[in-house]
Amino acid sequence: MLATDFLGIHLKNPLVLAAGLLGTNASILKRVAASGAGAVTMKSIGPKPRAGNPNPTIISFGDVVMNAVGLPSPGYMNLDREWEGLKGIKVPLFASFYAGSVGEFAEVAEAIVPHKPALLDVNIGCPNTKSHGAIFGKDPKVAAKVVTAVKEVSGKIPVMPKLPPSDNALEVAKACVDAGADAIAGFNTWGPGMVIDINTRKKVLGFGTGGVSGPAIRPLMVKKIYDLYEAVDVPVVAVGGITTGRDAIEAIMAGASMVEIGSGTIYRGMDVFAKVAAEMESWMRENDVKSIKELVGSAH
Amino acid sequence: MPTNLPQTYRITDVIEQTPTVKTFEFAHELDFIPGQFVMVWVPGVDEIPVSLSGPSQITVKNVGEATAALHKLKKGNFIGIRGPYGNGFALPGYKVLIVGGGVGIAPMKALAQYGDKDFTSIIGAQTSDEIFFRNYFPGLHVCTDDGSEGEKAFTTVVADRLLGEQKFDAVAACGPEIMLKFLYQIADKHNVPMFFSMERWMKCGIGICGHCAIDPTGWRVCKDGPVADKAILENSEFFKYKRDMAGTEVKL
Structure with missing residues (x-):
């Protein structure tokens, strides 16, 4: 009932592990795959080894999750063990990656493509670095250049930029689609925000600020996905605070063909995917809905 | 929440x-x-x-x-x-051998002080100056590399002897990974269940970033650990390699 096709990729359910969580190595990705995810995304692969930001890098309180992990990566040249380990993975594998220049995006993509991930998730949305991520996703022209450069080396692998939730996100999305993007994912974390410890008068996150996610931002995401669905004619992927079957169905009704879960793993554990899938199935049965495709954009 | x-x-x-x-x-x-x-x-x-x-x-x-x-x-x-x-020590049986090396003495003190078992303890460091928490450990054997206090021996040598002399239900340990590597072989030889407090580079601490997940099981040191038993330790990356802050492999 939940099985669906996304750009020719067969998924047992439309629930994907979002980039950045539980994706640092092959062993943990395989564990997530075994806990019910329809597909899993590797943590963003970088152009060179990068340690990321000092701790604290992830905090949560109430319905808010904040992170400033800062794109740690061994670099594409140090991933042999992980690619080898991922060969036996049971669900489609998406590869997220970032870079520090348009040319470098092509360089990293070119190194990833021979390992045949099911999808290239282009990170132009991370707010937790000064030289990577969102700086490529806020200007439509720059974002389009990145997509063009990646498309030149991606072969048959679909290319999906993941955007920051900027005010001009629809404009950026359209520019990416014009440049050949096969799908658009929305959105990276919001803000960024800041938390100050009042006893010490110090910023809590090691980076000072951090992207905001978690159930609190879900309504913001749903609105923007709704608008994105009307703005572009490629499949849209929703990510942001989805923790239940109801949340996933809501995002799909807003226009998402697939949903990503990240912070949901904090609230409901690594098997959040199996739980959300069961809740979706139960709702679909009660409401006589036979397939995900029937639901996509059905709130419009 | x-x-x-x-x-x-x-x-x-x-x-x-x-x-x-x-x-x-x-x-x-x-x-x-x-x-x-x-x-x-x-x-x-x-x-x-x-x-x-x-x-x-x-x-x-x-x-x-x-x-x-x-x-x-x-x-x-x-x-x-x-x-x-994390999980903490969940130990079977009653008679437990504690082994603490270096600053690994610290969490073992908590076990010795608050654990409800019949403990025998071994703590060790390079020199007497680096031994601490002596008064908290029942049945204490002290080891130093230079012989400045207690036996001039590694903790693992004393552990091997005690496990040979007496029947223990479990070995609980924390210390340098090289110490735990030898202690694994010794506990295995004596067929005694082992529970070792392990360490890997951590970021989130709550099991969601994945940075401290080990090969090949994806066992997260922060959430599923830090105390690992034999099933987790055997055939794993422990005692062989780890990953640094960037996630790059580092041989041990």
């Missing part, structure tokens, strides 16, 4: 255990299982995982930037604490 935000508490006491190890007491009591850890935030500097040596107490060796900054803090200063996190 889970709160994973450092709470800042005043340091109520700083105890110099050795020239390189200090205990910090803070003004808050945690409900914890020995072997669990907290993420300790040195405000404005960094945050590191530290096993609890007591409900209001951490014991830290000065080994790097964050621990050096922590060692500069005085009574009355604030430290941030989130946790306790």
